[in-house]
Amino acid sequence: MGNLYSGAEIVFKSLEDQKVEYIFGYPGGAVLPIYDELKNHPTIKHILVRHEQGAGHAAEGYARSSGKPGVVLVTSGPGATNVVTALTDAYMDSVPLVCISGQVPTHLIGTDAFQECDTTGITRPCTKHNWLVKDINDLPRIMHEAFEVATTGRPGPVLVDIPKDVQFAKAKYFKPKKEKKLNGKTLNKFDQKVIDQLIELMRKASKPVFYTGGGVINSGPKASELLRELVALTGFPITSTLQGLGAYPGDDNQFLGMLGMHGTYEANNAMHDCDLLINIGARFDDRITGKIDEFSPKSKKVHIDIDPSSINKIVKVDLSIVGDVAEVISATSKTLKKKNLNLEKSNKQKISKWWKQIQKWRTKQSLNFINSDTIIKPQHAVQRLYELTKNQDTYITTEVGQHQMWAAQHYKFNKPNRWMTSGGLGTMGYGLPAAVGVQVAHPKKLVVDIAGEASVLMTIQEMSTAVQYNLPIKIFILNNQYMGMVRQWQELLHEKNYSESYSSALPDFVKLAEAYGCIGIRAKSPNELDKKIEEMINVDKPVIFDCLVDQEENCFPMIPSGKPHNKMLLGPKDQEENKITDKGKTLV
């Protein structure tokens, strides 16, 4: 006969069995029994955030940088609704989260009780699955199933809603079963035949390109190693989505840079003109494809993804391989070696023309910008940050907007799990709490949130969390006093009607840092930038770095909406050379 445990104890026993070390949360009436139990479980550390959205994003940062699921604990009602943004963000970017929420006692459900809301109803569309635990005897099974669903197949968030009386009720506990079959939802059965077909396509291709995404990161560090091997074996060029950055070294010669709306000229043109497109763990997002009807019109398309519903959702493909990226790549490389097809050598002749074309595109240097001696250009600031931090293992998070794109363009990632950004949902305010989570997972590493001043104010309260737990995160704000991306679109597409995109009455970020008990640093001119960045890196405390940058700078290159990949807008340098006036820029 097993012992009887309370619901709160069962929650912690299952967290222990799932090897959870940190939970991010905020207490409240309906989760008090669980908080009461916390003291009895020393292996689990609770990180108290300042807002439940922060708990969600911190758990995302933790999960994405460590490869382990992030755990969130919130109360009923507002606690649960505040975490909805983070759950949706995790759902869009396939981040494994387990969110435990308190609920009013079962006998009060449906009575509009204090702090009651239909949590499972609200979170149904933004989780992989959720559960309302009405019977204490279901709790152990549901807790284990929650971790299983969150971490298998295409990862994502789940939520377990536990009424307060269930937290007090008692039941037996049982450990998770190993290798449980989950309703056939994890798919990893691909046939050697499709691998052979893929290799046949690769052999025939004369203009191939790899297009890789976050699926490679989610498949684990091994997948990135295997990807590097495959790219070397084939000699093909490779481009990556925003989420895939770091899976392949950003400074390697075969890497064309990021593709998509703010991707490089060579990456987007290669996508447009290629005759074989191999999508590995990406999902043909609308920021990537541009105009669907004219997307990569001449290519055979291959899609490798663990989620069958990603295939043919947006772009019809010629060959689909449903499986875990690492295993598919490994099978491909193995077959290549077995067949003794050294594509790099045998195909060299064939694809050398393609590489010549790519070199031609590269000479455009589409990420170039006109630097200045008097004012800090935001791209320059990111480049300097990169140069001064590349020698140590640095983790970068971002908010959403221009600064995010500049970070993606100018910071070169060499390892997976070093780049945490809100891509799918595009959540302003993601970066600061995510940095908190990353620093929790990697206490000794340098963690920098490349931020915008508008975004960071959405979750600035989490500085307090960073200070409380001595998390020396660096908030590197590219401050242009505008919601930069909004301003850019207004300049280019709305006749410079800068409607509500300027923030007057911004706080003094240096004083704000001091108010939170951390360090504030301000850089105003390019000649002091390096010194100040070094100062920031060397402080073993949280820092808010207020980098005052050019207010007018736009993020180029850019594919205007509804345009195919080969109709890019390039930066001001190129436009000058082509004698396109400022006015021409607005005629997108």
Add this chain to the structure above:
Amino acid sequence: MVKSRSAYSTPSKVGKSDTHIFVVWVDNEAGVLARVVGLFSGRGYNIESLAVAEIDHKKNLSRVTIVTTGTPQVIEQITLQLKKLVPVHKVANFKREDKKVIFKEMALLKVVGNSAKIKKALNACKKHNPVILDKTNKSVVIQITALRREIDSVIKNLKPLGLVSASRTGAVAMTRGAEIFN
């Protein structure tokens, strides 16, 4: 060239839509119907009709039958998205024109009128397995089972004969012969 002011791309051409019937086997648990229906509304698919009931009490299984329209791409997406739901066991889908599949809807029709009209009303239902569930000297409740468009036409015919109330179910489906859905 017209300037696009949208941050999003313009819609591309939409293909031809077909009517499809989905049969979905689900765990009979709280919220499962909301998950299935929410998937349709959340992704912008439409539901023409819906029928759901428990079919196996021991295994706790329910069978959901959904009639929807969509392009082949949308239909494929619906299938794959449904399969991703945790409580979903099996998904079958077929075109309405599929000869191998029977599908039926039921309707309860209340006609109020004199006996001559009621007689005419019963006559109008003749082809569709009419069952008289209730009868008084001024009213009748008739149950018919038929295809959607057949029920549509019966209702149209009964209107002048004193139809005061019609209640209809969604379609349910079953394969012909010894085969079962898989």
